[in-house]
Amino acid sequence: MTNGWTSPSGDDGRAPTPQYGQPGPPQWGPGAPPYPGGFAPPMSPKPGVIPLRPLTLSDIFEGSIATIRGNPGATIGFALILGLIVTVPVAAAMVVVAQIPTTSQGVGVGLTVLVAYGGKFIWAFGDLLLTGMLMVVLSEAVLGRRMAIGAAWARFRPRFWALIGLTLLITLAVALSILLLVLLIVLIYATLGSTAAIIVGVLAGIGWFLTLAFSFIRLSLAAPALVLERIGPIPACKRSWALSRHQFWRILGISLLAAVVVGFIGGILSAVITFGTEAIAMTATSGTAVLTTTLLVSTVAGTLISALTAPFQAHVTGLLYLDQRIRKEALDVTLIAAADPKASVSR
Template sequence: MIPLRPLGLGDVLSGAFTVFRRNARVLLLWSVLLSGVLGLLSTLVSTFGQQALQSRMMTAFDGNGGGDTIVAGSVTLWILLTIGLPFLAYLGRGFLVAPVAADTGQRVLGRRATFRGLWALLAGRRWPVVGWMFVQIGAGLVVGIVVVVVFVAFFAALGAGDASAGWFVLAVFLMVLGLGVVLTWLGIRFAFTVPTIALEGRPVFAAAAQSWRLTRGAFWRTFGILLLVQVMFGVAASIASAPLTIGAVLVGGVFDPLGQTDASSGIGGGALVLIVIGSLLAIAVQCITDVLSAAVVTFLTIDRRIRTEALDQRIASHLDTGQPADPFAPSAPVARPPWPQQQWAGQQQPWPGQQQPWPHHPPQQGQYRPPDGTA
């Protein structure tokens, strides 16, 4: 599946596509159940919710009374639609990393896992993954409250000082930029938490600490690879979904050719068919990219453990002798020379636990040397 050495970008990408190709049916089933269903529900609820939000706002502007209550409810609904639903879809994709990581670990060991087999492999590790999802929800709520408090306090201070509109715009830009930087930094430092839970069986906070340790000294490499992968898959998904979206528009035109949708009666049949078909086509592409992204994160986790814990030696020993029984089990860090100074072929100083290679003595003058050079 992968070479037993530190992995480059090509090794990570080829390994991810190999994992998907060799067990596409099982992995896509997991992706559809975790990512696809939540994505479809998010799209449908968001579509109908936006219509309800527009109707409520129009009622508030009519001046029939109770405008403040309607506006407050509309703002709450808008927050749920724009933040809550995408966040739930994000959590579904985050949980998808666990079965993909378990399947990737089995593939590295030369095994093939079924849907039930992956569920059994995650026994005792599913609840820590769910716990990590709740930790992210709690952290998101705390960050959201802090951001709202800071925004209100800062804008109140600017308003009291009679600041111009340009200062308000600059303040919003700097706050959004700072929030994005902090969230990105935390996302990279804890990116290996779910693969660590799935492969090593660590509890929630121990897995988060392990992810923090593995990304120490490799932040920019991890960030660059993950960013490149997301851009690549995003462009590929856009290219693949473009003709599918056009086809969905044509199908919607067949059901509602004149676009006769009564605004008071809600979304018409043709528009509903258009939304469902377009969502299904987009989600089908998204399910594939979610599996590939999860496999990439898993291989980056394995790569960091190879570089810091000599995981490649334990995998090789397991494949040769069956010991250790679980090469992905937690282990202590091992001091290894930095890559690329490591001499993998004919190295002079073996890694801890590795046998000393046989010395090579060139033939002396006059000594017989077979034609194939095996002396």
């Protein structure tokens, strides 16, 4: 048996057979009915970073931190590699833009800011990719097992392109929604004038933002489902939508609280780095050079900060997925059997 939390079937479609005396892998298909009344039995086992029962807020946060502490190479390492993939092209683009001769300094400043915030936009969708990558580490941590970055990558690699497809699918959907919103405003402006376009634009923008936020929460469990259940991007979106049904406010609240924690820690680290950034920027000779230097240092520093904080947010999302599987499909019974094949739980 490989040192990992495998799916119900191997690449050839046959169920893997655990070695004698070794726990078998959990089955990721639909589970048994939930506990009557939604209550778990007392004395829930805890072979790894979380107790195997419906999770509380403290369970989720403590489990996220414990996973990072137990697997720093695989968690922070994954985040750092992904951060470098995003940051290096953005930093190079900033340097190139700074060398472009322009007739107006404002044009150079505008291009530099555009490149910087374009990188931040890419990072937002990189978080989705990171969540899926770290699920293989989290899936082992809940059973009390650790993973090196090499083993984690070997487990995740077969799902890499499917996760890229999911990321592109969601990115395309967001881009299409923005395009439709802009076309609507332009159409209103062309037919009814600027006043109507402003009114419709504000109302449509608010509706677009609320719809986007609602959809992001309902689809936030898609990456864990895609990686662990070995399904495609569209089935993963449907799976997330089903698991998050009647759980929108719980998932939203915990996700927002995790974002606040990450933002607070990141803000402290950023404040420390800012002093050094300002000292470096003061050596530049022009306004564009000052801005370029500041944004360049901030982008690199932001990558390091994200490598330390992003795994926490990703693990919170992963544990929310496991929590919904436990609540709705009795996944804890499967996990208990995977951790200890002699254990049994009666529903």
